[in-house]
Every structure is written in structure tokens, then in C-alpha cells.
Amino acid sequence: MFKLLKYLKKTDWLLIAVSVGLIVVQVWLELTMPDYTKALTGIVLAGNAEMGEVWRNGGLMLACAAGSLLAAIACSVLISKVASSFSKTLRTELFNKISTFSDAEMKKFSTASLITRTTNDVMQMQNFMAMGVQLLFKAPIMAIWAICKISETDISWTTAVIVCVGVIVVCIGILVGICLPRFKKIQKLTDDINNVTRENVAGVRVVRAFNAEAYQEGKFEKVNDKITKNHLFTSRAMGFMMPVMTIAMNGLSLAIYWIGAVLVNNIAFSGDPIALMQSRGALIENMSAFSMYAMRVVMAFMMLIMIFIVLPRTMVSAKRIVEVLKTEPSIVDGKGTVKTDKVGEIEFRNVSFSYGDSGYSECALSNISFKVNKGETLAIIGATGSSKTTLVNMIPRFHDATDGEVLVDGVNVRDYSEKELRDKIALATQKAVLFKGTIKENITYGADEIDDERVAQAVELSHSDFVKDLEAGVDAEVAQGGTNFSGGQKQRLSIARALYKNAEIIIFDDTFSALDYKTDMLVRKSINENLKDTTVIIVAQRIGTIKDADKILVLDEGKIVGQGTHKELLENCEIYKEIALSQLSKEEL
């Protein structure tokens, strides 16, 4: 948790220092107040003072209260500022860090977890800063100062306070010790409840088709039972908290009075009744001041306890944040400023790749070698799980080869800066992705300039005819996740985006299978006609989509089992022939 403190700026530290000063002022004022209580008590007991004295003491006490209020307000404003700026810095750091993550790190943390870390966990830290820090400084200062003042008076009263604090600390310590593991368990069980329900809702058709309602309900009840038991236990245990506190506080004041009564009787009678009355009066004055101090001490300890209750949760959040911040992306940016006179050339030299620590025992890709020249079209076909996407993702360096090297324009991809490399490549992914914004913003995504003419061209080439039917045309709004467009429409827009980028190399990763046959054909036709100089890589499943490619790679279980044109492969690649025959009849081939 302390590792995060380095994200506090200098001004933040200054503000914290000022706040601590203000807290000291606050404590001083609050502890001065009992002096006036004492004076007021004396006045009542004496029964003969003037009203002016009462007003003076009362007024001064109120002034102390007002002063402490002002100090508290100033303190709260300053600390809030520090906390908010701290959380802002953390969010920025997290976001920037996550931006550098590669696929491997994203998978390791999972998107959902990264989102919670950037929002909830940071908020948790901020809340702790805002409230916790104030208490963290105030409580010990208050406790120590008040104890110092108290110890000047009678020792038996001080003992009563210590006993009371001890009882509270021990009771709450035990309660928290018992309940904290349960709270963690409840958190985990809530996730389980969520999972079972999500499963049930997502698979409602399957559950019904298999008549498995009772099976699902049984699963749910198991978790439900557990969570209820834990809830019941914690709420009953935590139920002790309030009665214990009340008893401790009430018991303390009773004890103070009791001790007071004994002390009054213990004052030796020296024969002078007036002196006796005076020293008894002074004792009672002390008693009323003391009960005020005592309450402050007890409150200070209770505040400290509160901190220790919230602290574990905050520590967990801090740990989760630090975990992200100290993760180094597995892909390190190259030196950059690469000089090459080649354009649109891709080469794989004995490339192997394995995902490493997952449940698999085999390589995802092994010994892949091929070369594509400027303006050529390369198609990749193969069974599900034959690592086609893994292969193309190595070109823009989403993964690094475990063995061998990937060259773009004759230069190893590791030597480029990521920006340089990705400027050369346009990619339309398997799952079409749209961002919240307008269609135009989506097509020109990441580009430095917006050229309306080229936007129109990209729309045309990708056959996104539906854009014309929209009232706002290319300025039409895209909802988050592109939910207001159909799968085929999203896919065409993502093709338009790839076309707009105007890169040397364009990769279609199974982009066409979401389109119906007719649109698939039309889009490919316009790409063939208009991107003559661009190197095109197409990952596909339909033979129809790829049979005109200059070169076809046939992948099977991570290995190249065939390489050549459609005609060549039909003759010498068994697997390719199988695929072709499953889709087309002999005559059509």
C-alpha cells in the first residue's frame, strides 16, 4: 500500500502537512473545552457566582467549538482535494499502463477485473484517503494528548478509562477477527451466486431443452444455503458491537461517578469545614471535566478501530492496483526509426509460438515459414483451433514469436516501434468492433486527418449501402458496442475502417464469414479492383472466399500442411481437397 504513496505530488504532501497542523489545532481546542466545563461546574456547585462568569466561560467554550469546527472544515476540504487528485493520478497511471499491455496481460487480468481495478479499487483508495487519513492522524493525537491531561488527575479514574478502552479494543478485535474471513467468503459466494444465475439466464433455452431446471435450482440452492449461513453468522456476531460499545461507555461514566463518590469521602477532614467543602468541590469539578476527557479518549480509540475495519479492504484494493502498475508488458517496444526500401512484404522464418502457462501441452504454432510480396493476396485456411488468428496476430506484434522471426518489409517486427509497425498494417478482426461515437469516427478511427471523400470511398468499397439509408448518413450515432447495427453491418463498417487506413498491408481475419455469400463476393471484388498495390491477407473458412488468392496456406494443428494456389493444392494437399469437397461438388471444382 505504501508503494502507492509515491503517486502523491509535492503539493499533495504540502496540503497533508497543513491538514495535520489543522488537526493539531482542532485537538487542542477540543481538549481546552473541558477546562470551561470544569469552571462552569464550579460555578453551579458554589451557587453564588455572577451570571457574567457563566457567560464568559460558556462563550469561550463555544468559541473553542467554533474554532475547532472551522479547522475541521478546512481540513476536510484540503484532504478531499488531496484524495481526489490522488485518485485521478492513479486512474491515469492505470489507464496508461493498461494501454501498453499486450494480449497476454489482458488475458491474465481479464477485462472485467481491469475495469474494477480502475474504478472501484481506486474509489476505495480515495475514500480511505479522504476519511481514513484524517482519523489516522486525529485519533492518536487526540488519544495521547487526552491521556496526558487525564493522568494529571487521579490514577483510579485513569485506570477506569484504560479498562474501558481495553474492553472495547478486545471485544471489537475478536469480532473483526471472527467476521473478516467470513466477509471475504461472502464476497466469493456472491460471485458464485452471480455465476450460477448468469449461467441459468444465458442458457435458459438449453436448460429448458434438457429439462434441467431442477439441476440448476439445486446448484443455486447449494450456494444460497452457504451464503445465508455466512450472512446470518456475521450479522449476529456483529450485532454484539453496539451493545458492547454502549455498555462500555455507560459503564465508564458510572465508574467515574462511583470512584468520584469514594474519593469525596476519602478526603480527610482537617477540622475546617470550609476547606473540606472547597476540596470536595474541586474534586467534583475535576470529575465533570474528566468524564469529558474520558469520552474523547474512548471516541478516539473507536475511530482507530473503525480504520482497522476498513483497512483490510483498502489494502486489498491497493494490492490490486499495484499489481497492475508493476506488471511489465510482455511485448517491449522496439528501437524504431527503421529504414527500409521494401514495401508490403511479409516473411515468416521458422516461426513457432506457444501460449505458455495455459492448460495445453502443445505448441499453438510450429515451424511456420512463408513469404508474401507487395500486392499479393495470401489466404489462410484450416480447421478451428489450427491457430489461424494467432498467426496473423503476430504480424502487428500482438504476440511475439517464441522461436524464429517475423519480418515486415525485410525487417524484424521487434525492431520497429509499435506505432511504426502498426502504421503499415490495417486489420479487420474476426469479431467486428465498433466504438461509441458516429459512423465517421469509427471509420476514421485512430487516423490523424478526416477526409470526407475517402470516408465515402471506404463506405462504397465495403458495400455498406445501409449507411445511405440512415437519416444522418455517416454522422449517424453508434451505440456502445455497436448494438444498434446488425452483425453483417458491423462487419462491413470494420472493413471500411481497415480500408480507410490506407496501409501497405491489410489483414482480414475471418471478416467475411459474417457476410452472406453475395455481399462477401461483392466486397472482395471491389477490394481486388481497388487495392492492386496493397498486400492482402485473408483468413477464411469458405473455399469460395479464397480460391482466387495468389497463395493459400493450409494450417492444421498449428502446422503448415499445404502451400500454393487453389489448383496446386487440389492436386497435392489432401486436407485442402477434403475441405473443398465438403463445400463444393466435383464439377464445381
Place this chain on the structure above:
Amino acid sequence: MPGPFGPGRGMSQGAREKTDFKAIKKLFAYCKAYLPAIIVALLLAVAGAVTSIVGADRVRGLIDIITDGAKQLAGVDMSAFVSAAVVMVCLYGGGAIANYLQQYIMAGVTQKTAKKLRTQINQKINKLPLKYFDTTTRGDILSRVTNDVDTISQTLGSTIANLVNAIALFVGVVIMMFVSNWVLALVTIGTSIVGFLLMFVILGKSQKYFNRRQENLGEMNGQIEEVFTNHTVVKAYNAEEKQKEKFENVNKKLFANNWKSQSLAGLMQPLMGFAGNLSYVAIFIVGVALALSGSTAVTFGTIISFTMYANLFSQPLTTIAQSMASIQQASAASKRIFEMLEESELVDERGKIVMLPAEKVEGNVEFKNVKFGYNKEEEIIKNFSADLRKGQKVAIVGPTGAGKTTIVNLLMRFYEVDEGDILIDGVSIKDITRENVHDLFDMILQDTWLFEGTIRENLVYGKEGVTDEKLDEVCSAVGLKHFIQTLKKGYDTKLDNSLGLSEGQKQQLTIARAMIKDSPLLILDEATSSVDTRTEIVIQEAMDKLTEGRTSFVIAHRLSTIKNADVILVLKDGDIIEQGDHETLLAQNGFYAELYNSQFADVG
């Protein structure tokens, strides 16, 4: 556990919506079974309040014994003091026991109610017509099971008891104060109210910023979700810098509102403290003035007990304000829960006596003038009729939105036909139970669905007595055997994200699951579209074995897979526009022919 940061957040959420007492009433009706327990708990709460008040009153007596004693030569009358103190110890002890018992009982009531709510919501999911899931998002249902029920379990139990306790305390304190001294009573009430007025002003102000902060957070959530989920696209297009800029914009806005709301919320505590001090001083000044003016009723004990009354007076007011916020939250939560629980369910079918045992079904299926629409305005299936014989392979073809999936929904009775009928072996599916219909079909859906559990659990889903041999047989049939062998734990491997199953592998698993279920009729809803063609061949072979003697309905975009279907139904805009086998339809040179030819047209 009431966190120290509770009130600010609780109130800001509660104030947004008005309390819906109807929902609260339903919630109370729901806990009816626990009524005796609740009444006992409430009585205990009142008892606890009474001990607090009486305790404060007794303090005066106690202190007066000391101060009076101090004025006598003999000193404090210890026997009187001890008996008074013992009474107080009993009072405090009794109060604490009453308080704890009340909390114990209410915790039981609340948690049992919460459990019942969760169970009922979950059961409800299985009883709702599918239409409900078309209009409600998954996240929405999930948050009812967890968040809403949690809100109720956290607020309900403590709130009722606290409220009753607070009201009893409040009434009691006011009475006690006026009985002992009306002037001091007015002073105490007046100064406390000043504090509360200040608090409400600040609450109102901070509300605005809290709301804005929530909005900013929502915006930020949406943005980062988009970026994190699609990070490959962001990177491929070098859009990191642009996204950072966008993020910083929201981050700055969030900072501003954060700071303001947090500062204002931070004022509450000091203000309350100040109000407390104000009361204290005012009571002393007025008390002393009264004592000096010779009023015999005001002693030092009176003043001390009034400072305690001041605490007891503001405490229930704070509790009541907090309870109001909690009740608002609970009402919003229970409204959402009961909304779902009260949705109309599928018709009860326990009265149906006709049974079609799966083993005896031959598999003749007839659609008779079927009409259907998901809502009244739009008819999706218009007068569809088809007579399908046992063992036939039926392919349903057509562009997206033509109503292909709808036909499956009707077959499985996920939805009921508006007009017409569907007959299996001459028996209307309306006459048998839904469970019976489901038993008759193997179904493989477009969206693969696997649950968290082992591969084995996923495969034998809901069926008993499936041997490992059977699993091996089925898995090699769908081409999964090799994959399962590469797994260290084989069939007992847990399915979760770390395994990174491809869509195709998930599809193979669901196919294997259907094969194990082994029903007389088969539905394939675009099931093979995410399996590549080579895997599909393997599966196809297994399917051919499976379809032997079974009537099967196949929906797929791949025309090649349906070329050898016995009957092809070509759907367009909800109508069967063509019907026949591949050759006949090609010869017709109609819509089917157009679809088919576009697959093989040459490019360039």
C-alpha cells in the same frame, strides 16, 4: 457492518427516488410468517429505548447524591449511592441484552427472507416465458439476485428495529425533558434542530455533486470497457493516444465533482459535533442561570442529565434520517424484485395427461397453418404448413430475419403459436407438457452454452448413468478426443476462461452433449456456422449417424451442408416461398438458386 463512510453515500442514493410504500408493504407481507418474531423484536427495541431514558434520568439522582453528600460533613451516603448504582448497572445490562436479542432475532428474519427471495427469483427464471428475456438484459436480472437482495438484507432488519427504537427514544426523551424542566427542554431541542437544519442544507448541496460524480463514473466505465475489451483494435489503429485524451477529459471532470462532493460530505461530522457542543454550552448557561435564579428544581445533576438528553435527542433524529434513506433504498430494491416475481409465468401444465414417451416417438412432424409474431403488431410466421415424415432431414434456409430461429422456438414450445398447430406423431404439442416436448428433441443452438464445471458435468448434463466409454465414443465421434487427451485432467478439467476454448471447440462440446441426450428429434440451429468446414466434416459424419431414423431440422448458412437434405424450406420475410430438394429448387431458378449461385461466382 456499518462502515464509517456510510451516511453520505446512502443518503445520496436514496434521495434520488421517492419511497414506494407499496413495495415496502409487499415486503412486509412477504415476511408475514415471521410476524411473531418481529413483534418480539420490536418490543425488545422499545424496552431498550426505555432503559436508555430511565438510565439518563437516574444519572441525575446519582450525581445529586454525590453533590449533596459533598455539602454534608458526613460525606456521600455510600449505601444510597451503591443501591442507586446497582439499579443503573441492571438497567444498562438489561438494555444491552434487549438490544442484542432484538438484533439476533431480526438478523434471522432478514437473512431467511433474503434467502427466500433469492430462491424465488432463481426459480422464477425457469418459469418465465422466453419473451421476458428478450426484453430484459442479463445484467439487470443478475443485479436483482445479488445487489437488490443484498440491499434489502442489509437495510431491512436493522432499519425496522432501529426506527422503532429511535421513535420510542425520541418520544421518551421529549417527555422526560419536559417533565424535569421545560426551559432546558426547549433549549436542548432548539439547539439540536439548528444542527440538523445545517446538515440538511449541506446534504442538499452535496447531492448535486454526488449525482454528477455517479454520471462521470458511468461514463468512464463505459469508455474503459470499450477500450479494454477491444484493445487489439485500439492498438492496430494506433489510437492509444486519442483514447488517453478522451479518458483524461472524463478523469478531470470526475476529479472536480469528486472533490466537491467529498468536501461537502466531510463537513457533516464536524457540524454534528459542533451542534452537540452548542447544546452542551447552552444547557450549561441556561441551567446555571436557572440554578442561580434560585430555582430549586435545577441541580448539577439536572444539568448533567440534560447534556445526556441532548445526546439521546439528536441520536434518534440521525437514526430516523438514516432509516429514511435506507427505506428508500429498500423500497427501490423490493420494487425491482417484486416486479420480476410478479411477471406472469408459463401456464401450469400439471393437469395434462397425454404423454409421448421419447422411446416410442417415430418422428412425424406436421406444421398446420402456423401463424406467429413476437408481438401483436408484427407477424413473423404467416400461415406456415409442412408435413414432414419420420427420418427426414429438413433444411431451413433464408436470409437473416426471415424467421428461421422462430420455427425452432415454436417447435420447442419456447413460444406458443398464435394460430394453427404443430403435431408430433399426430399429437398436438399443446396437449403434452413442455418437459415432454423438450425430451423429444436434441438441440444444438447458435450460441454455445457451457457452464462452469468439469467437461464431464457439461457433457452428461442432467442425465444419469453415463459411462466413460460412452463419453469416449461420443467425443471421438465429434472430433474432441484428441483435444481432451491433451488436457492434463481429461474429462475432469474445469471449463473456465483460462482454458481459452475456441468457438468451434465449444460447439463440439454442445454437439457431444446432444448426442449423449439421444432424443428422437434433432434441431441444429446454425450450429455449425462457427465450426470450420474441416471440423464440420468430422461432426457431419457423426451427425449422419445420429440423424439416421431421426427427423432433423437444420438451419445453416452453409448451403453445402444442406444440399443433401430431404426437404429444403426456403424462408423469406416469414413465408415459406420455396419448398423441395436441392435439385428441384435449383431447377426452379428462384430465390434459392440466387442464394446458391452467389457462393461460387468468380471474383474479378
